[in-house]
Amino acid sequence: MPETDEKKIRMATESYKRTILITGGAGFIGSHVVRLFVNKYPEYKIINLDKLTYAGNLANLKDIENKPNYTFVKGDICDESLLKDLFAKQKVDGVIHLAAESHVDRSIKDPFLFARTNVLGTLNLLQAAKESWKNDYSGKLFYHVSTDEVYGALEFDDTLFTEETRYDPHSPYSASKAASDHFVRAYHDTYGMPCVISNCSNNYGPYQFPEKLIPLFIHNIRNKKALPVYGKGENVRDWLYVEDHACAIDVIFHKGRVGETYNIGGFNEWTNIDLIKVMIKVADKMLGNPEGTSTELITYVTDRAGHDLRYAIDATKLKKELGWEPSLQFEEGIEKTISWYLDNQDWLDNVTSGEYQKYYEEMYADR
Numbered sequence: 001m002p003e004t005d006e007k008k009i010r011m012a013t014e015s016y017k018r019t020i021l022i023t024g025g026a027g028f029i030g031s032h033v034v035r036l037f038v039n040k041y042p043e044y045k046i047i048n049l050d051k052l053t054y055a056g057n058l059a060n061l062k063d064i065e066n067k068p069n070y071t072f073v074k075g076d077i078c079d080e081s082l083l084k085d086l087f088a089k090q091k092v093d094g095v096i097h098l099a100a101e102s103h104v105d106r107s108i109k110d111p112f113l114f115a116r117t118n119v120l121g122t123l124n125l126l127q128a129a130k131e132s133w134k135n136d137y138s139g140k141l142f143y144h145v146s147t148d149e150v151y152g153a154l155e156f157d158d159t160l161f162t163e164e165t166r167y168d169p170h171s172p173y174s175a176s177k178a179a180s181d182h183f184v185r186a187y188h189d190t191y192g193m194p195c196v197i198s199n200c201s202n203n204y205g206p207y208q209f210p211e212k213l214i215p216l217f218i219h220n221i222r223n224k225k226a227l228p229v230y231g232k233g234e235n236v237r238d239w240l241y242v243e244d245h246a247c248a249i250d251v252i253f254h255k256g257r258v259g260e261t262y263n264i265g266g267f268n269e270w271t272n273i274d275l276i277k278v279m280i281k282v283a284d285k286m287l288g289n290p291e292g293t294s295t296e297l298i299t300y301v302t303d304r305a306g307h308d309l310r311y312a313i314d315a316t317k318l319k320k321e322l323g324w325e326p327s328l329q330f331e332e333g334i335e336k337t338i339s340w341y342l343d344n345q346d347w348l349d350n351v352t353s354g355e356y357q358k359y360y361e362e363m364y365a366d367r
């Protein structure tokens, strides 16, 4: 770890009630989790470990970067010695693990990268926690954030993924997440490490990298570019506003039963094409375009290989046991989201042009 980061963390170590290592905190969901924990728990020290791949962006955390209980460390979860050092020196007692390669299309092009980060990186993190905690697990927790995609695909009926649904991943991304979930359970069952896992449906909201459907389409509607729809647009996803996911993670981290899995979802299923039509309606209105203007941008393209038909989560366990449920109706969430991207065009332009990465290259050139 660079000396300056180390000093900064060491200076602030002693007075905090807990030290929580959040991995992947510069990404989409991670940045919302970091923000929530830093603001809601000033008594916790939050260390954000992120490699800053193309998907990591420190601009996502501008509003909290100077908070006294927050520290950023640039690093790779596959770097054994960095993790050893972090755990040993910073007395990490909680881990919320989000760092991952997360885009299915990229996993089809480069499955090995997904195996390295998502499987070996998770294993590395588990091992670093195990070695540091030395079987003294009181007050410790390893929380692994996973996806509903590990369950495979549903038919077009009313079945839902429950925590008992058999794993059946189809893409290299979901296979790598499934493997990482199994390693987390193995560390719980074999070594007694206190672990908890959540599997969440598709997230939407501010700060999502614009290779994913919702921010990409907002960007394209604004710039009058094609809206590429896979197949006939009939695939169904269950959408959850990202801040609701962050709240669920907070609840599970503090109240979830060790060794358990919790499904998180929005009870909010949409076919891709219907979702796109809603987005067009809201975005055209906000942009002052006559209704339906952007419909002509819809372009059907060859379907993604192995494209799962339908995902839908049953989040009843989480509601019954821990009292969590989504706070936002989809109509409100999608309006908030579209308006955020339209109001933050600099963020979107910066990310789409790759400018933000040049900034990091200069900033971290010596590391």
Ligand SMILES: NC(=O)c1ccc[n+]([C@@H]2O[C@H](COP(=O)([O-])OP(=O)(O)OC[C@H]3O[C@@H](n4cnc5c(N)ncnc54)[C@H](O)[C@@H]3O)[C@@H](O)[C@H]2O)c1
Binding pocket: 023, 024, 025, 026, 027, 028, 029, 030, 049, 050, 051, 052, 053, 054, 055, 056, 057, 075, 076, 077, 078, 097, 098, 099, 100, 101, 102, 103, 117, 121, 145, 146, 147, 148, 177, 199, 200, 201, 202, 203, 204, 209
């Ligand atoms: N986006 C979704 O809809 C969704 C749904 C359910 C679960 N998840 C899971 O939530 C987590 C976060 O997803 P996201 O959409 O925010 O992803 P993201 O791609 O936006 O962010 C991933 C972050 O991880 C960092 N990272 C990647 N490789 C790393 C490494 N080797 N070491 C350290 N940091 C690394 C990246 O720099 C980035 O900041 C993932 O584990 C994903 O599987 C995502």
